[in-house]
Each structure stands twice: as structure tokens, then as C-alpha cells.
Amino acid sequence: MAKARHDDIDISSALAAEIKRRREKAGLSLAGLAERAGLSQTYPGMIESGKASPTVEKVFAIARALGISLKELVGEAERKVSK
Numbered sequence: 022m023a024k025a026r027h028d029d030i031d032i033s034s035a036l037a038a039e040i041k042r043r044r045e046k047a048g049l050s051l052a053g054l055a056e057r058a059g060l061s062q063t064y065p066g067m068i069e070s071g072k073a074s075p076t077v078e079k080v081f082a083i084a085r086a087l088g089i090s091l092k093e094l095v096g097e098a099e100r101k102v103s104k
Contacts, residue, residue, distance in 0.1 A: 031102070032098060032099065032102050033071065033074055034071060035098040035099070035101040035102045036068075036080070036094070036095065036098040037068050037069050037070075037071055038069075038098070038101070039094060039097050039098045039101070040065070040068060040069060040083055040087075040094070041069045043087045043089065043094065044065070044069075044087065047087055047088070049086075049087075051063075051065045051066045051069070054083065054086055054087070057086035058079070058082040058083045058085070058086035059082055060079065060082065060083075064079075065083070068083075077091075080094065080095065
């Protein structure tokens with residue numbers, strides 16, 4: 022399946038960057054985010070490095086762990102792609 026792209030930014034990369042930005046803003050380590058979201062300890066790092074593409078269920082769990090809505094997390098990534 023082709024990735025949705027705008028210029029050189031795809032939605033997967035934008036989402037990964039937004040997760041990392043929000044995680045760092047919250048003062049969470051990768052392991053801390055994994056624990057809060059109920060994910061394996063290595064999975065958030067795989068997402069942030071582009072080695073994993075999370076399901077919507079996992080993105081939802083990450084958003085909740087970050088204290089934000091799925092709409093807010095994905096919406097910000099979408100705005101970056103749409104610039």
C-alpha cells in the first residue's frame with residue numbers, strides 16, 4: 022500500500038515525530054510510554070524510528086498514555102503533512 026505523501030513528509034513519519042514530541046514534552050522515556058500504553062518496551066522506539074507502523078488501536082493507547090485524544094495526536098500529524 023502506498024503511503025500518503027505531501028512533499029517529502031509522509032503521514033507515518035509525521036505521526037512518529039508527533040508521538041516523540043509529545044512523549045518528550047510529557048517527560049516520558051520510551052519505556053515509560055510503553056508501560057503507560059500497555060505496549061512492549063521496545064515498540065514505541067520502533068514507531069519513532071520508522072521501523073513499525075502501529076495499528077489504530079496502538080495509536081489510541083499511545084494517545085491515552087500521553088493524556089491526549091486520538092484526534093489531537095493524528096490531527097497534528099496530518100497538519101504537518103498538509104503544510
